[in-house]
Amino acid sequence: MNKVLVFDIFGEYAHFRKYFTNMSPTTFIIPPRTVIAGIIGAIIGIDKSENPEKFLLKDSLIAVGLKREVNKVVMQINGVKATSLSNLTMPLGMKRQINYEFVKNPLYRIYFSHNDDELYNLLKNRLEMHESTYTIALGSAQCLANYEYIGEFDLSEVESEDYINIQTAISLDNLIEIDFTGNNKIQKSIMPNEMLNDRTVTKYEEFIYSISGATILAKTKKVYSINKLGEFICAM
DSSP states (O other), rough: OEEEEEEEESSSBBBOOOOOSSSSOOOEESOOOHHHHHHHHHHHHTTTSSGGGGGGGTTEEEEEEEESSOOEEEEEEEOOOOSSGGGOOOOOGGGGEEEEEEEEEHHHEEEESSSSSHHHHHHHHHHHTTSSSSOOOOSSSBOOOOEEEEEEEOEEEEOOSSOOEEOOOEHHHHHEEOOOSSSSSSEEEHHHEEEESSEEEEEEEEEEEEEOOEEEEEEESEEEEEETTTTEEOOO
């Protein structure tokens, strides 16, 4: 993989539901790799029943970073207890308000490469034309999103034992050392990182990322350079 597509995706709200929450759903700050694969699949037009296995770790490179500081907000969403269509007309007692946590005004930068040239070029064409087969959203369906294509760039792996300013989330398995000096706000989360078409998650991974939109000064086992942008990224 020596080429990478870069695009920014943004919206008013995002909700990437944490897998261990139920009655009051909370959200990850950044989209998990599985969500980004879903967004790319929506742009290309891959059916959701086939999408996950198009983006297995062995076939694709996906990275994500925050481009500006974000905050979380909690809003009440009206829900209806419904086991059939008739339940939708039930009296108020069958309805309830659920507290949902959202990320407010997020702007993410997505980096993508793939071994399948046909799939890669299809995405490149859609991004250049600013088209999407399906409506894209930041996690939850009500969190509609838009994107801006940044471009296609050369991608090269960097061999360095020095600290590097990294623009993206970093897997703890990839992390050697981190510089905590400064006012950078860094968070850590365990997120789903790969799944099969039947929605079975085959890999969870722990990541660190900046929630202030800043780079992370770190030493890593594997890092990639996008020279023309002057950015360094780590694959999820």
